[in-house]
Each structure stands twice: as structure tokens, then as C-alpha cells.
Amino acid sequence: MVKIRGITKVFHPGEVNEVVAVNDVSLEIPEGQFLVLIGGNGSGKSTLLNLLSGSLFPDSGKIVVGDAEVTRVPEYERAALIGRVFQDPLMGTSAGLTIEENFALAATRGKFRGLGPALNKQLRNEIRDRLALLAMGLENRLTSKVGLLSGGQRQAITLLMAVFQRPRLLLLDEHTAALDPRASREVMRLTTVMVREQGLTTLMVTHNLTHALEIRDRTVVMSHGSIARDIGSQDLAKMQVPDLMALFLESQGEGNTLLHRSTASS
Amino acid sequence: MSWYTVIGALEQGIVFGLMSLGVYLTFRVLDFPDLSVDGTLPLGAAVSAAMIHAGGSPQLSLIAAMAAGMAAGAVTAVISTKLRILNLLAGILTMIALYSINIRIMGAPNLALLNRPTVFDALQGLGIPSHVLPLALDAVVLLILLIGLERFLHTSFGLALRATGDNPRMVAAQGFNTHTAIIVGVALSNGMVALSGALLAQSFGSADVGMGLGTIIAGLASVIIGETLVGERTVLVALVGVLLGSVLYRLAIAAALSFRFGPISLEPSDLNLITALLVALALAFPQVRRRLKGRAIR
Numbered sequence: 020m021v022k023i024r025g026i027t028k029v030f031h032p033g034e035v036n037e038v039v040a041v042n043d044v045s046l047e048i049p050e051g052q053f054l055v056l057i058g059g060n061g062s063g064k065s066t067l068l069n070l071l072s073g074s075l076f077p078d079s080g081k082i083v084v085g086d087a088e089v090t091r092v093p094e095y096e097r098a099a100l101i102g103r104v105f106q107d108p109l110m111g112t113s114a115g116l117t118i119e120e121n122f123a124l125a126a127t128r129g130k131f132r133g134l135g136p137a138l139n140k141q142l143r144n145e146i147r148d149r150l151a152l153l154a155m156g157l158e159n160r161l162t163s164k165v166g167l168l169s170g171g172q173r174q175a176i177t178l179l180m181a182v183f184q185r186p187r188l189l190l191l192d193e194h195t196a197a198l199d200p201r202a203s204r205e206v207m208r209l210t211t212v213m214v215r216e217q218g219l220t221t222l223m224v225t226h227n228l229t230h231a232l233e234i235r236d237r238t239v240v241m242s243h244g245s246i247a248r249d250i251g252s253q254d255l256a257k258m259q260v261p262d263l264m265a266l267f268l269e270s271q272g273e274g275n276t277l278l279h280r281s282t283a284s285s
Numbered sequence: 286m287s288w289y290t291v292i293g294a295l296e297q298g299i300v301f302g303l304m305s306l307g308v309y310l311t312f313r314v315l316d317f318p319d320l321s322v323d324g325t326l327p328l329g330a331a332v333s334a335a336m337i338h339a340g341g342s343p344q345l346s347l348i349a350a351m352a353a354g355m356a357a358g359a360v361t362a363v364i365s366t367k368l369r370i371l372n373l374l375a376g377i378l379t380m381i382a383l384y385s386i387n388i389r390i391m392g393a394p395n396l397a398l399l400n401r402p403t404v405f406d407a408l409q410g411l412g413i414p415s416h417v418l419p420l421a422l423d424a425v426v427l428l429i430l431l432i433g434l435e436r437f438l439h440t441s442f443g444l445a446l447r448a449t450g451d452n453p454r455m456v457a458a459q460g461f462n463t464h465t466a467i468i469v470g471v472a473l474s475n476g477m478v479a480l481s482g483a484l485l486a487q488s489f490g491s492a493d494v495g496m497g498l499g500t501i502i503a504g505l506a507s508v509i510i511g512e513t514l515v516g517e518r519t520v521l522v523a524l525v526g527v528l529l530g531s532v533l534y535r536l537a538i539a540a541a542l543s544f545r546f547g548p549i550s551l552e553p554s555d556l557n558l559i560t561a562l563l564v565a566l567a568l569a570f571p572q573v574r575r576r577l578k579g580r581a582i583r
């Protein structure tokens with residue numbers, strides 16, 4: 020269960036380039052819900068995720084994950100509760116470390132990192148088992164440096180790392196957008212398998228309405244920093260991509276959202 | 286070049302190898318170019334010399350020197366992370382401050398250790414020729430630190446430290462405070478540099494406030510030569526490469542100094558010029574190699 024109560028984030032307050040990126044947003048995500056977040060460019064989706072992960076602190080409002088209030092908890096502490104995959108496939112892994120070393124970092128997330136060896140046989144076996152799920156042959160390349168892998172492979176690894184220890188909240192920010200169509204489909208397939216299997220509470224941002232409709236749990240549409248639509252599973256069950264597209268366009272106001280300042284309310 | 290010069294270069298390569306491992310840790314592992322080493326090398330020398338001068342144990346003085354270096358490194362890292370001052374500038378601030386501090390520690394700009402005990406005395410009478418004694422002991426210290434550093438970089442903490450230099454956002458997302466990694470890493474690095482300074486002072490028989498000049502450049506040269514020659518497939522390969530780089534760098538300098546071409550010969554005062562040229566060459570080498578390779582393909 021994740022509770023967001025009236026959070027607001029303003030960039031450059033009081034200056035000419037002031038942007039209200041997230042404007043008094045409240046949202047409750049029940050345990051195990053797979054929520055899809057869509058919205059035009061600059062509508063505040065990434066900022067909302069950054070506020071949840073602790074990369075940014077809100078100006079006002081409150082964030083609760085599970086039974087812990089985390090509003091002002093720094094990102095590195097909050098990470099014990101949160102798994103995260105970024106849009107940039109290079110962002111989630113360390114290129115200079117080997118595959119198994121990256122996983123070792125994920126395996127100690129939220130735990131004390133001392134002077135014991137980071138890897139042991141048991142952990143290696145577990146990493147190998149998880150990697151086998153990808154069917155990419157990576158389970159035989161544990162000691163390859165991650166920098167040698169493709170974007171799709173790195174993103175798949177980032178996803179496995181994010182769920183290596185069951186997170187209370189999984190944040191996915193357009194995590195398939197930078198991948199080629201095949202890798203994108205593969206990572207999306209893996210995402211649904213992981214989320215459903217572990218019953219993870221998930222917040223996924225996507226621009227891909229087909230992906231959005233593959234998950235008919237709940238879809239929230241953001242516009243100019245606010246929640247414009249909140250569509251439940253019953254409504255989603257009846258929808259096709261064009262229906263969602265129509266709702267999306269309607270919620271973003273007139274014309275191209277790119278041309279609008281996010282402060283200009285519609 | 287005489288045999289004696291070669292031994293001398295080897296010895297310097299080994300003592301400065303210790304320092305170069307420290308530079309590798311900041312420059313390459315943490316991606317934190319740390320200039321405080323120009324101050325922490327003489328700091329280690331000053332602490333060790335002052336302690337021995339006051340009748341302290343030469344062995345203990347090595348530990349004290351290392352601790353002082355670590356404290357100074359931690360100061361640089363805290364200035365940079367907590368006060369958000371650019372890392373290069375933070376290092377320069379510490380370096381400048383240490384210049385005054387080092388003179389305070391020694392009570393003078395330099396301190397001689399003539400007829401004073403050193404760590405090398407303990408090895409006298411083991412049948413090792415006295416002129417290779419420092420080399421032998423330094424090599425043992427270096428080996429211990431190399432193995433220790435290699436092990437450390439494979440611990441849970443060490444992995445987080447390595448990833449911090451690579452991708453700090455990822456490290457934060459994996460629940461580790463990158464400031465902690467930087468503070469510990471830069472402290473360790475400067476501890477090694479100061480230890481190297483202390484050993485230098487004891488084998489030279491003196492400490493001098495100016496002895497740190499160009500430490501960072503020499504360290505960087507060793508790191509780059511090592512990378513160019515052996516690469517960095519694994520942590521161990523990279524660390525051994527740094528040592529190899531350090532020895533080759535000192536040999537290159539010795540060779541350059543013994544070079545004679547008709548009436549032209551090089552003086553010790555030309556050392557800084559040679560150093561700068563060597564480092565520029567080492568830095569340019571990967572670029573040049575890439576271009577040559579590109580040409581070969583075409």
C-alpha cells in the first residue's frame with residue numbers, strides 16, 4: 020500500500036522559469052496493484068516517481084510506503100522499500116562491475132554493507148537461477164562486465180535487480196522506451212511476469228498505450244502536474260487503444276502539450 | 286644506466302607504487318580526481334620524521350602517518366560532498382592547508398633523520414645486502430596493501446564504492462550513501478599516499494615540505510601506463526598494472542636523466558619538464574593508438 024497525500028513540487032520557485040511540476044497530487048495504490056501512469060511530455064510523471072523514490076523531496080504533502088512515512092527519508096535509505104528501473108538502460112547498472120557484482124549490490128539493498136565478501140556460492144546460484152528466466156544466456160556470463168551488454172540486456176538485468184529482493188513498491192519510468200521493438204516487448208513481458216508472480220505494488224509510466232492496455236488494473240492520466248483521469252479495471256476491461264487515446268487527448272487539453280507551459284492550466 | 290641506477294629506480298617505483306595505488310583508487314575507482322595527495326605525501330613523511338625525531342618508534346610512525354593521511358583525505362571528501370565544493374578545488378584547499386601544517390609538524394620546512402632508527406634497521410643482519418633493504422621491505426608492504434586493496438574492492442562495501450565512481454545514481458537507487466563511499470575511499474587513498482611518504486622519508490633519511498610536488502602527476506602517469514599496457518580486465522590486473530606503470534615510469538625518468546647527446550645532457554632540475562612530457566605522452570597514447578588502429582582498418 021502506497022499513499023500520496025497532496026504532494027506538490029515546484030521547480031525554480033519565484034523565478035521566471037518557475038514550473039509547478041506536481042500540483043497537489045493525492046493517490047492511493049493498494050497492495051499488489053499494477054498502476055499504469057500516462058500523460059503528455061512534461062506532465063509531471065517522472066517528477067512524481069522521483070518524489071516517491073526520494074531523488075527529490077516535495078515542497079508539501081506526505082508519502083507513505085507500507086507503514087512507513089518516507090516523505091523526507093533520503094533516497095539511499097528509502098531504497099530498502101523501493102525497486103526502480105529508469106528509462107535510460109545505462110542508468111540502472113554499473114558498467115564497470117560484472118553481472119554478478121551488480122546483482123550482489125541489489126542483494127544487499129537495504130542491508131548493512133560491511134567487509135565480508137560480496138559474493139558467495141549460494142548467491143551466485145540464485146543469480147544464475149534468476150538470469151535463466153531471461154533466456155538470454157546471461158546465466159553463463161556471470162563474470163562479464165555489464166558494460167559489454169546491449170541496452171535490452173542491461174534493462175532486463177536492472178529489472179531483475181529491482182525485484183531481486185521483493186520491493187514494497189516498484190517504479191518503472193518508461194523503462195522500455197529506449198529499447199528496440201523486440202527488446203521492448205521482451206522486457207515488457209518480463210515485467211508483467213515478475214509483477215504478477217510476486218504480486219508487486221507497481222507504478223509504471225509508459226507512452227505506449229498498447230502496453231498500458233495489457234495491464235487492465237488501473238490507469239491514471241496526468242496532465243499539467245495533476246491527475247486528470249483515474250480509470251479502474253472495470254472501465255479498462257471494455258477499452259481498446261483508440262478509446263484510451265481519445266481519453267488521453269481529451270485530458271491533455273487542446274493541441275500539442277509540448278507547446279504548453281505546465282503552469283498554464285487548461 | 287648503471288645497475289645502481291636501475292635498483293634506485295626500482296625502489297622508487299615500488300614506494301611510489303604505493304602512492305599510485307592510492308591515486309588509482311580516487312582517480313579511477315571513485316572518479317574523484319584528488320589533488321590533496323601532493324600534500325598528504327609530505328604529511329606522511331613529516332609525521333613519521335617528527336615522531337622518529339622525538340624518539341618514537343619508526344614502525345608506529347608508519348601507522349601514525351597513515352592515520353594522518355586518512356584524516357586529511359576525509360577532510361577533502363567532506364569538503365567536496367557535504368559543502369558541495371568541486372572535488373578538484375577541495376583537493377587543492379587541503380593541499381595548500383597541508384603545506385602550513387606539514388611545516389608545523391616538523392617545526393621547519395625539512396627534517397633530517399641522520400643516525401636515527403628507521404624501519405629498515407629491523408631487517409639488518411638478515412643477510413640482505415643493505416642497499417636493497419629498503420627495496421625488500423617496501424616490496425613487502427606494497428604486496429600486503431595490494432592484496433588488502435584487492436580483497437577490499439570485492440567486499441560488499443567495496444562493490445558499492447566501485448559502483449559509486451561508475452554510476453552514483455544507481456548506487457543511491459540500490460540503497461547506498463554515495464557520500465560515505467567517497468569519504469571512505471578518499472581517506473583510504475590518502476592513507477596509502479601518506480604511508481608511501483613515510484617510507485620515502487625513512488629511506489631517504491629526511492622529510493621535506495616540497496617533496497610532494499608533482500605526486501598527483503606521477504601517480505596519474507603510473508595509472509595510465511598500467512592501463513595502456515595491461516588493461517583493467519579485473520581489479521587485480523588493474524592494480525598490478527598500476528605497479529608496473531609506476532616502476533616503468535621511474536625507469537623512464539632514470540633513463541632520461543642519464544641520456545647524453547653530444548653536449549646536451551639532462552639535469553635533475555629538468556625532472557619536472559620530463560615528467561610533464563612523459564605524462565602528456567602517456568595521456569595521448571590511447572588516442573594515438575586508436576587513430577593508428579582506425580587507419581589500419583581503412
Ligand SMILES: Nc1ncnc2c1ncn2[C@@H]1O[C@H](COP(=O)(O)OP(=O)(O)O)[C@@H](O)[C@H]1O
Pocket residue numbers: 030031038039040058059060061062063064065066067281
Ligand atoms: N530538475 C528539474 N529542474 C527544473 N525543472 C524540471 C526538473 N525536472 C522536471 N522539470 C520540469 O517539470 C515538468 C515536469 O517534468 P517531468 O516530471 O519530467 O515530466 P514527464 O516525466 O511527465 O515528461 C516539466 O516542465 C519539466 O521541464
Ligand SMILES: [Mg+2]
Pocket residue numbers: 064065066
Ligand atoms: Mg518523464
